Amino acid sequence: MVKKHNEIIKAESKDLSFFYADKTQALKKVSLPVYENKITALIGPSGCGKSTFLRCFNRMHDLYAGNRYDGKIILQPDNTDILLENVDPIEVRMRISMVFQKPNPFPKSIYENVAYGLRVRGESNKRTLDEKVEEALKGASLWSEVKDRLQDLAFNLSGGQQQRLCIARALATEPEIMLFDEPTSALDPIATMNIEELMSELKQKLSILIVTHNMQQAARISDYTAYMYLGELVEFDGTNQIFTNPSKKETEDYITGKFG
Amino acid sequence: MAIQNKAAANKNLDSIRKTIANHKRHDFIFASLGTLVIASLTITLLILFLDLVIDGYPRFNLDFFSNFPSRRAARAGILSAWIGSSLVLLVTFFVAVPLGITSGVYLEEYAKKNWFSDLIEINVSNLAGVPSIIYGLLALGLFVYSFGLGQSILTAGLTLALLMLPIVIVSTREAIRAIPVHIREAAYAVGATKWQVCHNHVIPYSYGGILTGVIIGMARAIGETAPVITIGALTFIAFLPPSPIGLEPPFINFEWLESGFTVLPIQMFNWISRPQLAFHINAAATGAVIIMLTLLMNGLAIKLRYNIRKKIKW
Amino acid sequence: MNPENDLIISQRLAKNFQRNFRERLIEFGLLCSGLIAIFITLAIVYVLVSEAIPFFQYVSIIDFLTDTVWTPNYSIKHYGILPLISGTLTTTGIALIVAVPLGTITAIYLSEFASHKVREIIKPILELLVGVPTVVFGYFALMLVTPMLQKIYPDLTTFNMLGPGIVMGIMIVPYIASVAEDSMRAVPMSMREGAYAMGATRFQTAIRVITPAAISGIVAAYILAISRAVGETMIVAIAAGQQPNFTFNPVESAATITSYIVSVALGDLEHGGIGYQSIFAAGLTLLIMTLLINILGHAVRKKYAERY
Numbered sequence: 001m002v003k004k005h006n007e008i009i010k011a012e013s014k015d016l017s018f019f020y021a022d023k024t025q026a027l028k029k030v031s032l033p034v035y036e037n038k039i040t041a042l043i044g045p046s047g048c049g050k051s052t053f054l055r056c057f058n059r060m061h062d063l064y065a066g067n068r069y070d071g072k073i074i075l076q077p078d079n080t081d082i083l084l085e086n087v088d089p090i091e092v093r094m095r096i097s098m099v100f101q102k103p104n105p106f107p108k109s110i111y112e113n114v115a116y117g118l119r120v121r122g123e124s125n126k127r128t129l130d131e132k133v134e135e136a137l138k139g140a141s142l143w144s145e146v147k148d149r150l151q152d153l154a155f156n157l158s159g160g161q162q163q164r165l166c167i168a169r170a171l172a173t174e175p176e177i178m179l180f181d182e183p184t185s186a187l188d189p190i191a192t193m194n195i196e197e198l199m200s201e202l203k204q205k206l207s208i209l210i211v212t213h214n215m216q217q218a219a220r221i222s223d224y225t226a227y228m229y230l231g232e233l234v235e236f237d238g239t240n241q242i243f244t245n246p247s248k249k250e251t252e253d254y255i256t257g258k259f260g
Numbered sequence: 261m262a263i264q265n266k267a268a269a270n271k272n273l274d275s276i277r278k279t280i281a282n283h284k285r286h287d288f289i290f291a292s293l294g295t296l297v298i299a300s301l302t303i304t305l306l307i308l309f310l311d312l313v314i315d316g317y318p319r320f321n322l323d324f325f326s327n328f329p330s331r332r333a334a335r336a337g338i339l340s341a342w343i344g345s346s347l348v349l350l351v352t353f354f355v356a357v358p359l360g361i362t363s364g365v366y367l368e369e370y371a372k373k374n375w376f377s378d379l380i381e382i383n384v385s386n387l388a389g390v391p392s393i394i395y396g397l398l399a400l401g402l403f404v405y406s407f408g409l410g411q412s413i414l415t416a417g418l419t420l421a422l423l424m425l426p427i428v429i430v431s432t433r434e435a436i437r438a439i440p441v442h443i444r445e446a447a448y449a450v451g452a453t454k455w456q457v458c459h460n461h462v463i464p465y466s467y468g469g470i471l472t473g474v475i476i477g478m479a480r481a482i483g484e485t486a487p488v489i490t491i492g493a494l495t496f497i498a499f500l501p502p503s504p505i506g507l508e509p510p511f512i513n514f515e516w517l518e519s520g521f522t523v524l525p526i527q528m529f530n531w532i533s534r535p536q537l538a539f540h541i542n543a544a545a546t547g548a549v550i551i552m553l554t555l556l557m558n559g560l561a562i563k564l565r566y567n568i569r570k571k572i573k574w
Numbered sequence: 575m576n577p578e579n580d581l582i583i584s585q586r587l588a589k590n591f592q593r594n595f596r597e598r599l600i601e602f603g604l605l606c607s608g609l610i611a612i613f614i615t616l617a618i619v620y621v622l623v624s625e626a627i628p629f630f631q632y633v634s635i636i637d638f639l640t641d642t643v644w645t646p647n648y649s650i651k652h653y654g655i656l657p658l659i660s661g662t663l664t665t666t667g668i669a670l671i672v673a674v675p676l677g678t679i680t681a682i683y684l685s686e687f688a689s690h691k692v693r694e695i696i697k698p699i700l701e702l703l704v705g706v707p708t709v710v711f712g713y714f715a716l717m718l719v720t721p722m723l724q725k726i727y728p729d730l731t732t733f734n735m736l737g738p739g740i741v742m743g744i745m746i747v748p749y750i751a752s753v754a755e756d757s758m759r760a761v762p763m764s765m766r767e768g769a770y771a772m773g774a775t776r777f778q779t780a781i782r783v784i785t786p787a788a789i790s791g792i793v794a795a796y797i798l799a800i801s802r803a804v805g806e807t808m809i810v811a812i813a814a815g816q817q818p819n820f821t822f823n824p825v826e827s828a829a830t831i832t833s834y835i836v837s838v839a840l841g842d843l844e845h846g847g848i849g850y851q852s853i854f855a856a857g858l859t860l861l862i863m864t865l866l867i868n869i870l871g872h873a874v875r876k877k878y879a880e881r882y
Binding site for chain 2 (some may be wrong): 593596597600601603604605607608609610611612614615617618621622624625676679680682683684687688696698699700701702703704705706707708709710711712713714716717718744747775776777778780798801804805806807808811812832835836839840845853854857860861864865868
Binding site (some may be wrong): 058060063065090091093094097098100102104105106107116117119120121166169170173 | 372373440442443444445446447448449450451452453456460461465
């Protein structure tokens with residue numbers, strides 16, 4: 001059972017199960033809250049379903065035929081189950097944005113990468129776009145590095161810069177939740193540190209759910225940590241609690257490196 | 261005893277060495293054979309080209325491009341043929357390219373994988389294998405008589421468009437397949453709709469691959485003869501279709517679509533079929549023009565594809 | 575918390591009707607052009623069959639398939655397709671005799687002997703050869719190859735099946751080479767390594783290991799080549815003489831199914847007349863032939879796809 005914490009719930013999965021098209025069950029009745037202005041980390045061995053879980057929150061699985069959700073993800077303050085048939089996945093993605101494992105900028109200019117989310121919302125006013133692009137790039141602490149070459153191709157940036165550009169792209173539309181899918185696994189230690197600092201700043205404005213392979217990273221940046229194994233949520237608690245005094249034996253084994 | 265043994269071993273070794281040398285000779289012979297075959301193919305291509313250029317050399321002057329066909333070989337030119345070819349290709353381009361791209365996008369991005377998409381798939385690959393003259397018969401029965409379009413530029417353009425369509429569809433699909441999933445997901449993740457993903461990302465990023473297919477298809481359309489003959493294109497055309505661009509408003513007119521026409525390969529075929537040798541010179545000169553155009557276009561396509569393969573770094 | 579609240583969808587998350595309608599509309603448009611391939615296939619079958627039906631009401635199918643004379647445009651009319659088929663088969667046969675060894679050698683050489691660099695140069699040349707228009711090949715057959723053959727064999731007439739057959743063979747070499755090479759390169763590296771480890775030479779590996787392993791792909795390449803040769807028009811129309819002639823003798827002139835269609839189309843066609851209908855009957859025969867060949871090719875390739 002999930003312990004009650006004294007936090008505001010931003011979103012919450014309730015008995016969430018997920019099946020891929022080939023009928024394999026990747027999630028088994030996972031119930032997990034995402035608290036407002038907090039970073040929640042998902043840890044666990046590969047194949048445990050943490051990325052699958054993350055991708056339910058912006059209905060990324062809808063892109064592939066045959067995938068099936070079971071259970072609910074309630075988004076607040078709407079108090080709406082975003083997995084319902086009649087909920088528009090596009091509206092969901094506009095409010096819950098995502099940063100991927102590998103930096104994946106579009107082969108377009110830096111400016112267009114950041115502006116894209118606004119453009120698909122129909123924003124075409126040059127002034128507004130300029131302002132929001134600048135704001136997002138500042139938010140991703142990339143502005144000072146690229147402000148003189150906004151029309152450069154995004155591929156010309158370094159890996160760490162590309163990932164911050166992807167964060168800026170996700171930020172530009174002012175999302176309420178940001179999903180991070182192992183955002184630093186393809187980056188060097190310095191770029192990783194930059195991104196981690198950035199996430200700590202970002203949580204002032206929004207809620208963060210992050211999947212990470214790296215336990216030290218979870219310990220460094222997250223407020224809450226969930227340990228998943230074989231599609232099930234084993235334990236969820238404050239990060240301190242999980243790393244110093246886990247209540248489950250499996251969690252302890254994983255944390256201490258006895259397993260995984 | 262020991263000496264005898266050693267001699268036997270040496271003998272054995274010698275025979276093995278001989279076998280190896282034999283086998284190596286086979287390798288060498290085959291490699292030479294392969295080189296020879298490829299060299300002779302290349303030389304054939306070269307001879308083909310040079311033969312046309314040398315035979316047609318007396319006709320390489322401006323008059324040849326600005327004269328109508330004539331009964332006198334030396335004064336005959338390919339004006340109506342190259343203008344006809346250009347106008348027919350214009351129609352082909354504007355029909356085959358949009359249809360082929362949208363068809364490819366549908367098959368790659370929208371169609372669910374089931375028996376129906378399999379059916380379309382089989383159809384596309386079969387169409388690519390249908391002899392071009394069958395398309396001519398289709399056009400004759402359908403465009404010329406059922407639709408009443410006559411033996412016009414429009415009919416020829418549509419016919420060649422049908423021929424080119426499978427090439428554009430296949431190259432579009434291949435180009436789209438080369439775009440990594442994570443680029444699509446990035447676009448979906450910021451709230452793009454399916455069409456926005458296709459329109460803003462998938463199509464622009466596969467532009468190079470599609471262009472390669474379009475150029476190859478157009479090069480093929482330039483040289484296609486049989487289907488255009490089959491629709492009954494006249495072979496002696498000493499007039500030009502009405503100009504597509506007018507001096508008075510509305511400046512653009514479409515009368516030329518209904519006009520009779522000839523195209524370069526038909527003009528060439530017509531001249532080859534004459535018994536007089538003088539006309540064969542004209543045929544060679546026309547052939548040289550056609551082959552230069554097609555070699556240039558195919559070369560461009562090959563270069564383009566090479567550049568794309570080198571440049572991509574998703 | 576009231577569980578029923580969960581079912582109410584907030585306005586901010588509900589489906590955007592306008593956007594969804596637009597998306598559906600676009601999808602429908604794309605579907606229409608996705609269906610174009612099916613439309614074309616249906617149209618081909620419809621046109622050929624609907625024009626061939628009146629022909630077969632006039633000419634019995636048995637006559638069509640057994641009569642050895644084809645003269646629909648003469649005063650004494652005969653409608654036996656056999657002369658056209660004999661022409662088609664003879665030119666195709668000559669083409670295969672040229673193209674199969676050349677294409678196979680090229681494929682083996684490119685796949686097993688040539689370095690990456692050599693391959694990068696040769697493949698574009700083969701592609702250029704594919705791009706040469708057939709009308710140019712026809713000129714080549716009539717003006718260059720036949721005169722050369724006449725030097726060796728002076729009795730050869732200007733129009734014959736040998737010259738165009740050979741040129742057609744050169745034309746289809748690249749098709750065989752590229753499809754066969756693809757199937758050879760699909761043979762797993764481990765099989766090559768196994769052969770080399772036992773001391774086999776390149777040639778032995780290519781002939782005894784790679785070729786048998788890739789045989790169905792190679793056969794599929796031959797079948798593709800047959801289909802190209804059967805449907806080829808301009809080379810034979812220019813250099814083989816357009817005379818329907820029931821013979822398999824390569825030095826004689828003859829017409830193929832395709833060159834017959836061209837020769838009729840060149841004359842004055844009376845729409846709806848028997849001559850007009852006869853080209854659709856011939857076209858239908860050609861379509862059925864290529865279809866059967868293609869089906870055979872698919873079957874062989876399917877078998878080959880299951881191998882690894």
